[in-house]
Amino acid sequence: MTIELRGLRDKEWDAWFAGLEWAFGGVSKAPEERALWQELTEIDRSLAAWDGDRSVGSFSSFSFRMTVPGGTPVPTAGVTMVSVAATHRRRGLLRRMMRSALQGFHEAGEPLAALTASEQQIYGRFGYGVATRAMRATIDTARVRVAPPAGADDLTLTVLPPAEAAARCEELYARLVPTRPGMLARQPGWEKLPLLDPPRERDGASELRCVLAERDGELLGYARYALKPQWEATVPDGTVLVRDLMAAEPAAYGALLRFLCETDLMSTVVLRDRPVDDPLLHLVSDIRRCQLRTIDRLHVRTVDVGAALAARTYAREVDVVLAVEDELCPWNTGRWRLSGGPEGAVCERTTDPADLSFEHVRALGAAYLGDASLAALAGAGLVRELRGGALAPAATAFSSAVAPWLPHGF
Structure with missing residues (x-):
């Protein structure tokens, strides 16, 4: 059967949420909790996958503002309520929903997306890196x-x-x-x-x-x-x-x-x-x-590399060219010159040779809030130094004086 993927409608919320509950083990939320999640759901930011009249996939996001290094609150899509029915796996449904959502975040001018993962292994392939720990x-x-x-x-x-x-x-x-x-x-x-x-x-x-x-x-x-x-x-x-x-x-x-x-x-x-x-x-x-x-704890994805990197400050002066490949968000692919420091930064496209290469875009999300060191990511092969001496100062620049933290889930 053809699976229909479209925006959620108000009257469909109960069936949609019931499908989500089944995907997470089939235990219904307490009435008080269910009512609150219905109140908080942003219908216009929610996707539903239907096989006939059966809800077989869900995806939503919240319009958050997240603090980044330097203290600025940055528009962030809080990805949530993601599920695919057990009967409809391995058909590319999650990828369809994720691709559609990322395109929407990009068009809405949200430079970041973030989520808490029920299973960590799922979201790295979509560009999300572990950006905070608990x-x-x-x-x-x-x-x-x-x-x-x-x-x-x-x-x-x-x-x-x-x-x-x-x-x-x-x-x-x-x-x-x-x-x-x-x-x-x-x-x-x-x-x-x-x-x-x-x-x-x-x-x-x-x-x-x-x-x-x-x-x-x-x-x-x-x-x-x-x-x-x-x-x-x-x-x-x-x-x-x-x-x-x-x-x-x-x-x-x-x-x-x-x-x-x-x-x-x-x-x-x-x-x-x-x-x-x-x-x-x-x-x-x-x-x-x-x-x-x-x-x-929090997994972060850079939806728009230039806007995201320019939105935060850096622990020391930095001037580095970053090479990024991003299959799901092709507008990010290319070379970016990041220049800035403790007072602010700019990040713009450039044709200059790259100093560092992000071998997977999830590494940029992992480093973004200052928890994962660029040097540690390089040790794992997720960041590659292309110009000798470029890694150490960039790693210091991306660090945070206090550990990033998500106090509550969503």
């Missing part, structure tokens, strides 16, 4: 102590229902967005995502709580968390599940982490999706008992 810590609080920096004892900590503190927490989040590459400015409606707490998905944990850290009435940090009580015979052995932790200063971060780690009847604190340079690495007494694990 760290998970499982802290044994019976053996680990937190030593917060000076000023932590001057803060007032208050626990509230998350909804009561939501507006103030969103204001603080917005202040912090420009401080780290990879962070997303939340569009209207997205402030509801951190508050989502369906009872049926708590798996024995309490309802969500929010602790605020304030000084003289100014909010300087917050953490949303739940408690999962457990007993081994008569010994309390519960877990603190931290959903998010944001702080505007070191003292606030330290005070919040200490509070979480000293919760009564709990012996473990689990923090997920933390930046790989998270302050906890330097505040705990025994890092070996924190069971650290790092995974890939």
Whole structure:
């Protein structure tokens, strides 16, 4: 049968989303979560593949603005809700949807696309590189102590229902967005995502709580968390599940982490999706008992090489010609002269000989936010030095003072 690929219509959302749920294992979302995703779906940015009246493929994107090195928020297509029915694989359907979407991002003037991958191996072939990583810590609080920096004892900590503190927490989040590459400015409606707490998905944990850290009435940090009580015979052995932790200063971060780690009847604190340079690495007494694990998080693709590279700043002055081959986005193929530094940059087409060659466009996405070093990518054969001495200064220029970080999924 011929598969019809076209834009999604409002009345088709339920069938389209049901097909997505089946592709991801067949477990339906809680009604509250399903309703929120329907509200957030941008219908005019969504594709549907139909085999007759059956939804066999889905693809959507959000119109985000992502912080890049230098603090600028850059229009970014947040690719999401991608699926192909098991019965319709190996027919090129995902490639058709991806090619159509990239063309649309290009025409809309979005220089970047980004996604979180259910399976990392899928998206490299479409030009997405792992641009941020996330760290998970499982802290044994019976053996680990937190030593917060000076000023932590001057803060007032208050626990509230998350909804009561939501507006103030969103204001603080917005202040912090420009401080780290990879962070997303939340569009209207997205402030509801951190508050989502369906009872049926708590798996024995309490309802969500929010602790605020304030000084003289100014909010300087917050953490949303739940408690999962457990007993081994008569010994309390519960877990603190931290959903998010944001702080505007070191003292606030330290005070919040200490509070979480000293919760009564709990012996473990689990923090997920933390930046790989998270302050906890330097505040705990025994890092070996924190069971650290790092995974890939945000995958980035340069949709328009010139606009993307000109949108960020660089750690040092750089003047380098880059050779790019891009089969899916042919407008990127060619040589580009990148000139700039800490104050800004320009990136324009050139006929000059290339200094560095990106052997696969995904390497450019991996390096873009400053997490993956150009030198490391060269060691993997994904970047090639064509002019002696060009790699080292370019690698330094592309670096970021702080690790890029995606605080929440999409």
